[in-house]
Amino acid sequence: MAGDSHLIGIRSRASMSRPFTLIKKMEAAAEARGQAKIDELQQSLQETQQRLSELEQQKKDKDQRFILSPEQKAELDNFRKKQAEVSKELKQAQKDLRKEVVSLETRLKWLNILAMPFAVTLAGIGIAAVKRKRTSAK
Secondary structure, eight states: OOOOHHHHHHHSOOOOOOOOHHHHHHHHHHHHHHHHHHHHHHHHHHHHHHHHHHHHHOOSOSTTTTOOOHHHHHHHHHHHHHHHHHHHHHHHHHHHHHHHHHHHHHHHHHHHHHHHHHHHHHHHHHHHHHHHHHHHHO
């Protein structure tokens, strides 16, 4: 009762960490699915940017280095459109990935909130049914 040092040592234990391994695995799987698409889109974007820079660096003569032929202009426009399209898809894929992870967290949260009251209700109904059978059998 006097506050011995051994008692204080017992009281100040380190906190325990018990991570939800199943939830972490589910989140990792969702992220892996989304990350594959994101990586593919980033690779495509990088290739498009590289081809675009190669096309812009291509020179005809010293006199015409700033003048592009109509074919080069058309190809340059196509690459820019493709770059914009891939960028848009990349942003959408990242948004979908975030949405999927948040959705998983929300579902698990609601499951945790509703599971215990549901279990208690079922247990109560089960106990009531058993008691009713016992009293009716007498």
